[in-house]
Amino acid sequence: MKINRKLLACLMVLLLAAGWVSFGMQTGETYAAYHALQAEAGAAEMEGLYEKAAQKYEECLQYQDNLENRMKMTENYAALALESGTYTRIQKVEECLEALRKKYPKEPRIYEFACSFYQQQEDRDGILETLSQAESVGVSTPVLTACQEQLHYQYDLGFSSYLAFLPLTEELYAVQSNEGWNYANRSGELYLTGDYDCASIFYGDLASVTDDTGSWMIDSEGEKQLTLPEGVTQAGAYSEGLVALKRTGGFEYYNPQTKEFFGNYEEAGRFSDGIAAVKEDGLWKIIDTTGTPISDRIFEDVVLSFTGSCYSDGYIIAKSDGVYRFYDRELNPALDFTCGDIDFCVESVFAFERDGLWGFADLSGNVLIEPAYEEAKSFSCGLAGVKKDGLWGFINESGELVVPYTFLEVDYVNDRGGCFVRESDVWKMLNFVGWT
Secondary structure, eight states: OOOOHHHHHHHHHHHHHHHHHHHHHHHHHHHHHHHHHHHHHHHHHHTTOHHHHHHHHHHHTTTOOOHHHHHHHHHHHHHHHHHHOOHHHHHHHHHHHHHHHHHSTTOHHHHHHHHHHHHHHTOHHHHHHHHHHHHHTTOOOHHHHHHHHHHHTOEEEEEEEESEEOOOBTTBEEEEETTEEEEEOTTSOEEEEEEESEEOOOBTTBEEEEETTEEEEEOTTSOEEEEEOTTOOEEOOOBTTBEEEESSSSEEEEETTTTEEEEEESEEOOOBTTEEEEEETTEEEEEETTSOBSSSOOBSEEOOOTTSOSOBTTBEEEEETTEEEEEOTTSOEEEEEEESEEOOOSSSEEEEEETTEEEEEETTSOEEEEEEESEEOOOBTTEEEEEETTEEEEEETTSOEEEEEEESEEOOOOTTSEEEEESSSSEEEEEETTOO
16 A cells, blocks of 8 residues: 655654654753752752752762762762761762862862862871872862972971981981980981991991991991991091091091001091091191191181081182181182181082071072071071071071971981971981972
8 A cells, every 4th residue: 555655754754743842851851850959959058968968969960970060069078078077978078089080180170179178187198199190190280389389398207216316428317316326217217227336427338337346337238348446436437548537536547458547636527539627736727648738728617518528519618717718629719708607518508607697698609598597507408497586497498487496406408308306305307298
């Protein structure tokens, strides 16, 4: 039987129209249901009913799984967690954040919100992890930068405490406790124990130690490498075949290979580039490796580095006629800069004193921070210890106080964000938590 083509076309149009009408009715119903949920969620949030609000926003995801709904859901779960602080609720927030990062890995708002949440929780590990995640996907905003800077100067104090310590060299501090001298790592934790009667810094992977059985040079694993004479009570760093040792009298330079000594000094530094500073009869001079002075010049003081060297960055810094000056290796004046006191230059900016106050200058003699402090230490790793009203804090290279005046004494910051500080009669390691 033939079907009229016009009739067939009309039937098709009617069926299609009926379908669109049905779809439109369903879409309208869906739209109304979605917006009703949003309205309920918003009202609950306004009333502080965060759990109900979060659940309603979660239901909204069935209709529109978008960034806004996920953020609102997370924000309300976070508000609930901040109210109660239970592990389950905090875990729920972290699950929401993880889902957001997976779906929108480069959305800055997610990382900014996460940092804010962890700040309110005082969860520094959470902040560090969030900042690391943002960096890994190339997300950077002023808010995240400010969070990083704020975290950068927060610190913890280690549990280990020491009576005294020697400066960090070759990854280790020599530290003294009631048991004797040992060695600690950059975080202040014991690394090498021997309970020695005396110990020197490490230099060239060797340190001098003494106990009740004798004196030796040991390596960083504690293995004996060279035997030293008996009765050593103080030792310098071994360099250029010589080490300054103090026994019953003054300091003598000792050659462990030839077993020979020379000199008898009140103080003796490490040899560097063939020269060392020594103190004799209350005055300092510069000698070569045979003990011969390199010049007739004598000084009231010579500034020594952590390792005992008098020659660093192309300069010798020495005091004459009550003033510190810079000299070259041959003891010729080398820089148009003078001051009343000075700290050893750790990096490129050193602390100096004029008219009773301390400031900072560079190795070209340019004053970078005008004298304003009772005492100061040279910059290391971007920070310097400064003293006001009898207490020490830390400033950054812009001169901003980033750690309040809290401590009785401070050392230099190492590149892992560690620094020995003293609040009482013992030293503890301050560790900046934002450093890696």
